[in-house]
Amino acid sequence: MGILEVKGVNKRFGGLQALGDVNLSVAENTVHAIIGPNGAGKSTLLNVLVGKLIPDSGSVMFDGQSVLGRKPHEINQMGISRVFQTPEIFADLSVMENVMIPCFARRDGAFRMHAIGSVRNEGDIIAQAEAILADVNMLAKRDMLASALSRGDKRRLEMAMCLVQEPKLLLLDEPTAGMARADTNNTIDLLKEIKEKRDITMCIIEHDMHVVFSLAERITVLAQGTPLVEETPENIKGHPKVREAYLGEAQV
Amino acid sequence: MLGLNSRDFKLLMIVIFMTLAAPILLNPFPVDSALGESFNAGYPALMQRFVIFGLLAVGFNILFGLTGYLSFGHAAFLGVGSYAAVWMFKLLSYNIIPAMLASVIVAALFAVVIGYVCLRRSGIYFSILTLAFAQMSYALAYSVLSPITNGETGLQVYADDPQVLMSAGDPVVPHLFGWEMNSSVTWNVGGWQFVFQNGYYLAAICMIIGFYISIRIFRSPFGLMLRAIKSNQTRMSYTGMNTKPYMLAAFVISGMYAGVAGGLMSAMDPLTGAERMFWTASGEIVVMAILGGVGTLIGPVLGAGIIKYLENIISKINSDILHNWFAFMPDWMDNLLVNILYPFVGKGWHLTLGVLFMVVVIFLPGGLVQGGQKLGALFSRKSKSSDSDATTAGTANTNTPAE
Ligand SMILES: Nc1ncnc2c1ncn2[C@@H]1O[C@H](COP(=O)(O)OP(=O)(O)O)[C@@H](O)[C@H]1O
Ligand SMILES: [Mg+2]
Numbered sequence: 001m002g003i004l005e006v007k008g009v010n011k012r013f014g015g016l017q018a019l020g021d022v023n024l025s026v027a028e029n030t031v032h033a034i035i036g037p038n039g040a041g042k043s044t045l046l047n048v049l050v051g052k053l054i055p056d057s058g059s060v061m062f063d064g065q066s067v068l069g070r071k072p073h074e075i076n077q078m079g080i081s082r083v084f085q086t087p088e089i090f091a092d093l094s095v096m097e098n099v100m101i102p103c104f105a106r107r108d109g110a111f112r113m114h115a116i117g118s119v120r121n122e123g124d125i126i127a128q129a130e131a132i133l134a135d136v137n138m139l140a141k142r143d144m145l146a147s148a149l150s151r152g153d154k155r156r157l158e159m160a161m162c163l164v165q166e167p168k169l170l171l172l173d174e175p176t177a178g179m180a181r182a183d184t185n186n187t188i189d190l191l192k193e194i195k196e197k198r199d200i201t202m203c204i205i206e207h208d209m210h211v212v213f214s215l216a217e218r219i220t221v222l223a224q225g226t227p228l229v230e231e232t233p234e235n236i237k238g239h240p241k242v243r244e245a246y247l248g249e250a251q252v
Numbered sequence: 253m254l255g256l257n258s259r260d261f262k263l264l265m266i267v268i269f270m271t272l273a274a275p276i277l278l279n280p281f282p283v284d285s286a287l288g289e290s291f292n293a294g295y296p297a298l299m300q301r302f303v304i305f306g307l308l309a310v311g312f313n314i315l316f317g318l319t320g321y322l323s324f325g326h327a328a329f330l331g332v333g334s335y336a337a338v339w340m341f342k343l344l345s346y347n348i349i350p351a352m353l354a355s356v357i358v359a360a361l362f363a364v365v366i367g368y369v370c371l372r373r374s375g376i377y378f379s380i381l382t383l384a385f386a387q388m389s390y391a392l393a394y395s396v397l398s399p400i401t402n403g404e405t406g407l408q409v410y411a412d413d414p415q416v417l418m419s420a421g422d423p424v425v426p427h428l429f430g431w432e433m434n435s436s437v438t439w440n441v442g443g444w445q446f447v448f449q450n451g452y453y454l455a456a457i458c459m460i461i462g463f464y465i466s467i468r469i470f471r472s473p474f475g476l477m478l479r480a481i482k483s484n485q486t487r488m489s490y491t492g493m494n495t496k497p498y499m500l501a502a503f504v505i506s507g508m509y510a511g512v513a514g515g516l517m518s519a520m521d522p523l524t525g526a527e528r529m530f531w532t533a534s535g536e537i538v539v540m541a542i543l544g545g546v547g548t549l550i551g552p553v554l555g556a557g558i559i560k561y562l563e564n565i566i567s568k569i570n571s572d573i574l575h576n577w578f579a580f581m582p583d584w585m586d587n588l589l590v591n592i593l594y595p596f597v598g599k600g601w602h603l604t605l606g607v608l609f610m611v612v613v614i615f616l617p618g619g620l621v622q623g624g625q626k627l628g629a630l631f632s633r634k635s636k637s638s639d640s641d642a643t644t645a646g647t648a649n650t651n652t653p654a655e
Contacts, residue, residue: 050490071489071494072489072490073488073489073490073491073492073493073494073495076489076490076491076492077492081490081491082490084490088484088486088487088490089484089487090479090480090483090484090487091483091484092479092482092483093476093479093480093483097476097479097480100476101476101477101480101488101491101493102491102492104473104476104477104493105491105492105493106492108473109492110492110493110494111493111494111497111498112473113474113501114472114473114474115468115469115472115473115474115475115501115505116255116468116469116472117255117472117473118255118256118257118468118471118472119471119472119473119475119476120257120471122473161487161491165491165492
């Protein structure tokens with residue numbers, strides 16, 4: 001049994017079968033990559049996992065509990081964090097405030113009325129936030145407004161916001177899309193480092209095969225909403241079905 | 253000090269000084285002078301309005317400034333608070349303590365119900381829902397709820413009301429344990445006259461406390477969550493935060509401020525009517541906050557003060573006064589200026605307000621507070637000459653959204 005078990009999930013958008021009978025098992029403490037051409041349904045699958053979409057049928061079990069029908073914040077509190085394809089950050093707040101909020105969410109749960117004490121006096125929260133900013137090399141930018149960050153920094157900030165929650169499962173939707181080569185390599189190093197430092201399961205959607213092969217232990221190929229194969233990286237290279245799905249796309 | 257950082261503490265001290273010294277500061281001209289008649293604002297009825305509307309705007313800002321949810325029905329809570337207070341006068345006694353408590357509690361309950369329904373939507377739909385609720389309350393107060401609100405006559409205290417806690421010698425005006433709201437001390441210095449009224453000081457102290465609480469809320473984790481909701485609600489939910497109770501809490505706190513403001517209005521003058529809930533009253537609160545600076549601490553107080561000042565001072569100016577001002581000019585010029593200015597004064601003061609509002613919204617989206625900051629920056633640049641201001645570019649101090 002994996003930490004995440006997706007069974008027979010279907011999702012239609014009008015006439016379009018975005019997900020067709022998806023089965024997926026992600027083992028604990030592994031990095032599992034989901035690849036596939038544009039429009040294959042990868043983001044849709046993540047949306048189902050985090051409670052943004054409710055599938056038409058099927059089941060999604062995380063850590064022995066069903067996530068279906070739960071609200072996004074409840075699913076997050078179960079231990080699933082997500083990095084979005086276009087970064088979702090608090091653009092009007094400072095970098096430091098951006099990472100403090102997940103710290104509060106982790107310590108105080110989904111709601112706590114804490115209206116009189118000052119944020120300045122939250123020593124443990126500040127320490128946690130600073131530590132994670134140091135981890136992602138952004139401590140120097142702590143007082144910058146998040147909206148003023150570069151694209152790459154916004155992604156790293158979002159990743160820091162997810163990591164500081166110490167989720168059991170981290171979902172990453174194309175974390176290096178639009179990054180320069182150097183930034184991409186930094187991200188790979190960062191994710192590897194995180195993997196070594198703590199027990200964490202990652203499910204990563206990626207187009208960049210360099211990233212996939214540097215990180216993934218298992219790879220699922222999704223095409224037209226249906227998983228084609230699930231294999232180790234070694235076996236996926238040169239797999240005929242994969243070549244077929246990627247025909248005309250990047251060389252695998 | 254008082255759990256505030258030094259900047260906030262300074263701001264609080266300035267507000268305390270200004271409100272406590274208002275009877276002097278707002279009467280800079282001798283009573284009988286022409287200027288005094290036109291521009292003095294230090295009389296109790298007007299100063300009460302400054303601080304009561306200031307309190308209302310401070311509470312409104314906790315909702316609109318922090319969460320970005322624009323309530324267009326805030327006057328409903330004001331009205332409900334006023335009614336609750338007058339009922340306490342009728343049933344118990346003229347002591348304002350039970351009246352004020354009732355105002356807050358009733359406004360809070362009302363806000364829980366309205367908030368629960370309206371917060372199912374966001375953006376313009378939320379605003380329309382709150383507006384609809386307030387207009388419904390207004391209409392109900394005039395019709396089916398007349399037994400409670402006394403309809404068009406307005407709710408007031410009658411001689412045959414129970415007033416069960418009243419004993420023989422008690423004052424027959426609102427009072428705080430015998431300290432009557434409408435009594436005052438007048439201080440004559442030369443041609444100047446300063447009036448210190450109990451009611452004003454009670455309202456001023458409520459405003460100061462409300463302002464202090466709002467600073468604490470702005471700097472608290474709760475305040476941070478509200479700002480985060482304003483910034484990105486999606487990220488908030490995917491970070492494990494339930495935005496609903498946060499929003500409801502902000503809405504109810506904001507409604508309680510309005511309830512206190514309504515209670516104070518009744519304490520100043522124990523008579524209230526449904527027009528306090530009319531949509532224009534709600535709109536006025538919105539204008540106050542935007543004019544002063546939404547999301548800033550002092551902005552709403554400033555906006556409330558300026559609007560109440562304009563309303564009272566400009567609406568008093570008539571063509572005779574204008575002619576007096578320009579008497580030294582040749583007749584044709586005098587007439588021309590009076591003709592140009594006349595539409596903007598007296599009953600036309602709304603026109604002045606409208607122009608001011610447009611200018612502020614277009615040129616100072618951050619309200620008058622932003623204007624003040626720009627001026628401040630201009631002066632400090634002049635004095636420091638070529639001191640580099642690189643530190644301000646794209647940075648934001650973690651714990652201090654602009655005051
Ligand atoms: N909310 C939606 N409504 C309608 N169609 C959608 C929606 N979300 C995704 N789709 C469609 O579903 C298919 C899969 O999309 P997506 O999961 O984003 O693919 P990708 O694998 O590139 O992330 C696409 O054809 C997309 O247009
Ligand atoms: Mg996608």
